[in-house]
Amino acid sequence: MKSYSNQRRLSLIFRYILLTLLAVLWILPIIWIVLASFSYNDTGFVSTFWPDKFTLQNYIGIFNNSQYPFGYWIRNTLVISILSMIISTFLTISVAYVLSRLRFAFRKPFLQIALVLGMFPGFMSMIALYYILKGLNMLNLGGLLLVYVGGAGLGFYVAKGFFDTIPRSIDEAAEIDGATKWQVFVHIGLPLSKPMIVYTALTSFIAPWTDFIFSGIILSTSGDAKTYTVAYGLYNMVHTTKGNATAYFAQFVAGCVIIAIPITILFVFMQKFYVNGITAGADKG
């Protein structure tokens, strides 16, 4: 007869095998990219998993590439991403807070409309956006920023769900203590929603940092490689012509590794704010 502890051990073993498999599947491409970025080659595509010869040449090369100004791309993307992160986070958190806490006419219909609008993929609007920005003469980084932050408010659903979990009586207590709605938001709402702010900030940084579709559409017209963002620039590197594509492949891979660095740092740095149970002690229990 199988004992309970044996059964448990067996099920644990299965779980670990499954998780290990998944972990390997996830991490393998990343390792491959990193290895390829250090691999010496002059023939184009890297076809071996383990490099024959290690080199830093790809990293040096990509910063000195005269045709593809990688340094500019990083700077452009960083500026856009940080600005987008700040503005989008403010917009998203404000909209979410208002929809969670205040009651006003058309609140319900608005929530429904926002939900339906959110079901359409963002890039559906790209042609319209292209012509609007063209009309405004904004087919540049400024226009791109506008695209990223313009719809930020609509992404309030997750944050609103979070605000909904903060007991309303805390707000009411603050109001009776003499706070205006704005003071309640600043002194109570914001400090309590640190995890949410971090989450929103991370997502609104990463979206422009890795976005390819909009940056491609909006920045391609200028034809000036110095105004590109990283994603669009790197794409150009391997795409323009067949011959170049293979020649720059190793540098392209090095570029991919470099853009992963800020995101990783951001995650590690902000993870400590990413805590649960911040409202512990407000309520009973």
Next chain:
Amino acid sequence: MVEVDLNHIYKKYEGNDKYSVNDFDLHIKPKEFIVFVGPSGCGKSTTLRMIAGLEDISKGTLEIDGKVMNDVAPKDRNIAMVFQNYALYPHMTIYDNMAFGLKLRHYKKEDIDKRVKNAAKILGLEDYLDKKPGALSGGQRQRVALGRAIVRDAPIFLMDEPLSNLDAKLRVSMRAEIAKLHQRLGTTSIYVTHDQTEAMTLADRVVVMSVGHVQQIGTPLEVYNEPVNQFVAGFIGSPQMNFFNVHYKDGRMSDGKGLNLEVPEGKAKMLEEQGYNDKDLVFGIRPEDIHSEEAFMETWPNDVVTSKVVVSELLGATIQLYQEVDGTEFVAIINSRDFHQPGDVVKMGFDINKGHFFDKDTTLRIHN
């Protein structure tokens, strides 16, 4: 100290056809301790929240110190409120929790410090001032909530079931704290509870409510001894009053089952004068007015019932005997010297003079 005037206040929530609070009319004197009591959903919390400004008033006017407050924001009503679930600010220390309201009102730093430290001393929270609410027990949190209210020296104190999340023992000691606090500060207080013991022990006047209507307003003794109707009689007192559907005729009442008792002359005269002879009535008697002493039964031999004990609950000094006589059930509180086991057959004397008669249709108490 201020007075609060609730003039025929009504509340209807959007989407409801019925009013949640009907014609609430009460004048609260300075320094008075008023308790709203009633079962869940009777509108007591809603009324309190209307006074606080957290709910709009649908009809009627609320005056604080003679000024109409219907359209004044909560922050400008100068009230303090304690919530059922404490509603502390979890990211702030206990000190900051109490100081928050003062900071918003731009009190001087030294003044804030003095007030917070003083409140902490009164409530025994001095050792916890730099802790966060999460590190405190339920009773301590509730004391912080009280402290947050008293530092402001607000002339009106609102409390919404402040003790209902505490365990029984803590509830009793916090109840005493609140009573002491009121004696000390003399703040006009309005307290909401569903616990009639809290209502009886704390209140200067009790407002008994049921399904959105005020049933009775009076001192604890008044609502206990002279309930206006069957609801108040049943709600105040624990275990609740025994009710019997009886038929009264010529000095005797019977419920057609095991109960057939003589009604003493005074009560009988009153009933007959008001035309209740040969009529169906509701007779109510509190458990403590049913006696097991021989002396009582010898005095009123015609009001003695022979019954069977169903459940016997020993509480220490007293014992609650749930009994049955031919299908009629009742409970008596007697001295625990007269201990009985379930199944015992006992004799019980009813003190009809202490009992109440209620009109069967209107449920109003019949009295002179």
